Amino acid sequence: MYQGRGSPGEVAVIGAGMVGLSTAWFLQEAGVQVTVYERQQVGAGASWGNAGWLTPALTAPLPEPAVLRYGLRAVLSPRSPVYLPLRADRNLLRFLASFVSHSTARRWKRGMAAYVPLNERALEAFDVLAAGGVTAPTTKAATFLACFARERDARGLLAELEQIGAAGQHVDYHRVSGRRARVMEPALTGQVGAAVEIRGQRYLHPPEYVRSLAAAVRARGGRIVEDAEVTDLRPGPDEVSVVRRSGEQARHDAVVVATGAVLGALTARLGVRQPVQAGRGYSFSVPAARMPAGPLYFPRQRVACTPLSGRLRVAGMMEFRRPGDALDPRRIAAVVEAVRPFLAGVDLDDRRDEWVGSRPCTADGLPLVGPTAAPRVFVAGGHGMWGIALGPVTGQLLAQTVLKGEAPPELAPFDPLR
Numbered sequence: 001m002y003q004g005r006g007s008p009g010e011v012a013v014i015g016a017g018m019v020g021l022s023t024a025w026f027l028q029e030a031g032v033q034v035t036v037y038e039r040q041q042v043g044a045g046a047s048w049g050n051a052g053w054l055t056p057a058l059t060a061p062l063p064e065p066a067v068l069r070y071g072l073r074a075v076l077s078p079r080s081p082v083y084l085p086l087r088a089d090r091n092l093l094r095f096l097a098s099f100v101s102h103s104t105a106r107r108w109k110r111g112m113a114a115y116v117p118l119n120e121r122a123l124e125a126f127d128v129l130a131a132g133g134v135t136a137p138t139t140k141a142a143t144f145l146a147c148f149a150r151e152r153d154a155r156g157l158l159a160e161l162e163q164i165g166a167a168g169q170h171v172d173y174h175r176v177s178g179r180r181a182r183v184m185e186p187a188l189t190g191q192v193g194a195a196v197e198i199r200g201q202r203y204l205h206p207p208e209y210v211r212s213l214a215a216a217v218r219a220r221g222g223r224i225v226e227d228a229e230v231t232d233l234r235p236g237p238d239e240v241s242v243v244r245r246s247g248e249q250a251r252h253d254a255v256v257v258a259t260g261a262v263l264g265a266l267t268a269r270l271g272v273r274q275p276v277q278a279g280r281g282y283s284f285s286v287p288a289a290r291m292p293a294g295p296l297y298f299p300r301q302r303v304a305c306t307p308l309s310g311r312l313r314v315a316g317m318m319e320f321r322r323p324g325d326a327l328d329p330r331r332i333a334a335v336v337e338a339v340r341p342f343l344a345g346v347d348l349d350d351r352r353d354e355w356v357g358s359r360p361c362t363a364d365g366l367p368l369v370g371p372t373a374a375p376r377v378f379v380a381g382g383h384g385m386w387g388i389a390l391g392p393v394t395g396q397l398l399a400q401t402v403l404k405g406e407a408p409p410e411l412a413p414f415d416p417l418r
């Protein structure tokens with residue numbers, strides 16, 4: 001790929017989210033000089049307001065047969081945790097049609113098999129970052145409870161966990177009665193009639209973590225240029241020109257595009273045909289009289305709660321709209337009402353940090369990680385619901401790809417040119 005000219009010594013990364021910063025860090029680990037271009041500020045995208053879960057036991061492709069049943073309910077109910085605008089544009093309709101065609105048990109299994117090797121190394125990659133100077137911690141979840149109103153509501157999650165286990169992913173879980181769940185987490189109300197405890201998971205504080213990762217990249221001599229929107233990439237035989245909205249241009253030995261939900265804007269012309277669609281999610285933080293000891297998951301409501309810095313971050317909703325659209329307060333209200341019956345001593349009306357951000361979703365539920373059709377231009381993104389958990393391992397594997405000019409076998413299913 002480098003036509004005998006050796007591996008790149010200086011690489012640009014576009015996008016300072018979890019994926020771009022992780023890639024920059026692992027490139028530095030191999031002695032590469034990096035420049036990160038970010039159109040806003042570090043962590044301005046989805047990597048800011050997410051739930052921060054590092055949960056390999058749940059990290060699976062999004063398109064699955066149950067999502068289809070869900071989708072139908074979504075269109076019919078305005079209070080549903082999934083929202084599709086009734087007047088979808090052509091791109092969204094194309095994306096949804098492809099998403100539906102991938103929502104079969106067979107495709108899910110194939111996708112899950114592709115995730116397993118990444119999931120297995122996901123937490124280890126965080127340990128490498130920690131050993132290398134990223135100071136923000138990852139926290140082992142003392143408890144991790146998925147909560148349900150009724151015993152039978154847990155069946156879907158139990159079946160999913162079983163299938164994730166059958167695909168070769170290590171998952172350690174067991175059922176817990178509603179009463180036991182309330183003893184473990186006094187912030188749960190009597191409306192929680194059953195729960196599933198999942199062991200061995202972790203979580204992090206997303207804003208602190210991305211800041212810390214950015215600080216580590218800078219401390220190792222990397223440049224992070226903020227307010228620098230990249231509008232064009234011009235690949236040449238020996239280098240790639242990065243063109244900014246300001247008109248400034250710079251040449252780099254190679255470029256990694258890690259621009260989250262807008263990945264296609266720079267990569268569609270470079271042979272990446274898989275569209276990336278924004279699956280927008282919302283979050284906010286609230287005070288809790290008895291802070292949960294670990295994350296709480298409400299699978300039926302599709303809401304994730306994470307204890308962060310003395311407040312509970314509540315995150316949820318999957319809204320297929322343009323990434324730049326304004327925050328819709330009705331979606332926040334839907335998340336609030338979905339969890340209100342289940343939480344005690346949590347003041348859901350004293351909300352701070354209301355936020356909307358875009359999960360970078362692909363129609364087949366697999367990320368896009370590897371070379372593009374243009375020499376020296378690579379892609380890292382499209383992780384949908386799991387770009388925080390998989391960001392570091394993605395960076396680790398993509399750094400190898402950039403250096404050798406060839407993707408390791410684990411990345412084959414994520415070929416951006418598929």
Ligand SMILES: Cc1cc2nc3c(=O)[nH]c(=O)nc-3n(C[C@H](O)[C@H](O)[C@H](O)COP(=O)(O)OP(=O)(O)OC[C@H]3O[C@@H](n4cnc5c(N)ncnc54)[C@H](O)[C@@H]3O)c2cc1C
Pocket residue numbers: 014015016017018019020037038039040041042043044045046047048049050051052053054228229230231258259260261262279280281282283304315316357358359360380381382383384385386387388389390
């Ligand atoms: C509500 C919610 C909860 C979630 N919970 C979890 C969770 O618990 N665990 C998990 O693993 N994942 C979770 N996710 C998903 C996760 O947040 C994303 O998958 C992940 O943040 C994607 O990271 P990224 O670096 O690819 O993209 P982003 O974080 O979006 O970063 C892309 C960056 O590129 C910049 N950019 C874009 N275009 C340009 C350009 N032209 N020039 C320069 N810069 C540009 C953007 O400003 C942005 O900073 C959640 C998401 C949401 C919305």
